[in-house]
Amino acid sequence: MKKKFQATVTKSDRLTYIEIPFDPSKEFSIKGKMELRVTINEVTYTKSLLSRGNGNYIMTLNKDMISKLGISVDGIVDVLLESPESDDKVLDDDSMIIEMYKKVRIKKEKSENLDILEAIFTRRSIRKFNKEKIENDKVELLLKAGLYAPTAENKKPIEFILVRETLILEEISNALPRGKMVQEANCAIVVCGNTDIQKQKGFVIEDGSASIQNILLAAHGMNLSAVWCGVYPMSKVVKDIRNIFELPSNIFPIGIVAIGYSEEERVIANRYDKEKIHIDKW
Numbered sequence: 111m112k113k114k115f116q117a118t119v120t121k122s123d124r125l126t127y128i129e130i131p132f133d134p135s136k137e138f139s140i141k142g143k144m145e146l147r148v149t150i151n152e153v154t155y156t157k158s159l160l161s162r163g164n165g166n167y168i169m170t171l172n173k174d175m176i177s178k179l180g181i182s183v184d185g186i187v188d189v190l191l192e193s194p195e196s197d198d199k200v201l202d203d204d205s206m207i208i209e210m211y212k213k214v215r216i217k218k219e220k221s222e223n224l225d226i227l228e229a230i231f232t233r234r235s236i237r238k239f240n241k242e243k244i245e246n247d248k249v250e251l252l253l254k255a256g257l258y259a260p261t262a263e264n265k266k267p268i269e270f271i272l273v274r275e276t277l278i279l280e281e282i283s284n285a286l287p288r289g290k291m292v293q294e295a296n297c298a299i300v301v302c303g304n305t306d307i308q309k310q311k312g313f314v315i316e317d318g319s320a321s322i323q324n325i326l327l328a329a330h331g332m333n334l335s336a337v338w339c340g341v342y343p344m345s346k347v348v349k350d351i352r353n354i355f356e357l358p359s360n361i362f363p364i365g366i367v368a369i370g371y372s373e374e375e376r377v378i379a380n381r382y383d384k385e386k387i388h389i390d391k392w
């Protein structure tokens with residue numbers, strides 16, 4: 111059983127929703143919970159409809175779904191309702207958004223910046239780069255993002271070496287056990303910690319890691335592709351990177367981010383696992 115219709119996205123005080131223009135309990139002969147397979151703008155999932163009494167049902171849409179589906183309040187959407195398949199999962203809104211991210215292609219326009227949650231949920235390591243050069247203002251923003259990360263005691267012990275020289279990129283790639291892609295990257299940022307500024311090495315590593323994550327997200331937000339290449343705690347790799355850059359003894363390399371433009375398809379991962387969340391106690 112399938113029913114196709116167009117609906118207007120309506121916003122009330124608390125809810126954004128579409129009205130189902132018929133009584134789905136009759137059309138689909140369902141008693142009790144009204145779980146149906148819904149397709150909106152080519153994204154399919156299974157969801158419970160909300161009853162408003164007398165056979166009137168609505169389907170709620172949350173803010174993220176609206177923006178990710180490219181629809182707007184008062185806009186018209188094409189909807190297909192179907193009886194659910196026996197193995198369909200009913201998704202809560204959060205899981206559904208992740209499903210949508212998987213299906214909706216990442217927008218390629220270079221001018222478009224992602225919002226922070228979209229960037230977090232859609233970032234992936236990309237290890238294939240094309241020859242396109244990263245604009246200098248973007249490189250500057252990456253470095254800036256790296257320095258805006260939190261640091262223990264606000265000591266700010268993180269320093270960078272920006273590498274754009276092909277020969278040095280090649281040297282780095284030879285020093286890394288899993289870093290062949292560095293030689294194809296347009297640039298690399300060697301994230302270093304200064305142990306004169308922060309004496310507790312553990313903190314320096316955490317600070318550097320936060321900085322790297324900021325760079326990865328900033329890169330993704332600007333439609334660049336990046337991958338974190340591990341350096342610390344592999345002592346041989348630390349030594350080789352130290353040698354390449356003739357680092358003073360108070361500076362040690364934590365990790366390297368390789369960055370470039372890429373044509374590689376980004377496959378969105380669903381990593382939310384409720385089992386890993388412990389509320390108030392283990």
Ligand SMILES: Cc1cc2nc3c(=O)[nH]c(=O)nc-3n(C[C@H](O)[C@H](O)[C@H](O)COP(=O)(O)O)c2cc1C
Binds near residue numbers: 339
């Ligand atoms: C500390 C650390 C070191 C990593 N080192 C490497 C590396 O040397 N080479 C590499 O290709 N990826 C490296 N990665 C990237 C991980 O492999 C990647 O984050 C992981 O597979 C998850 O995939 P995603 O980044 O696409 O979400 C590293 C990530 C972290 C956090």
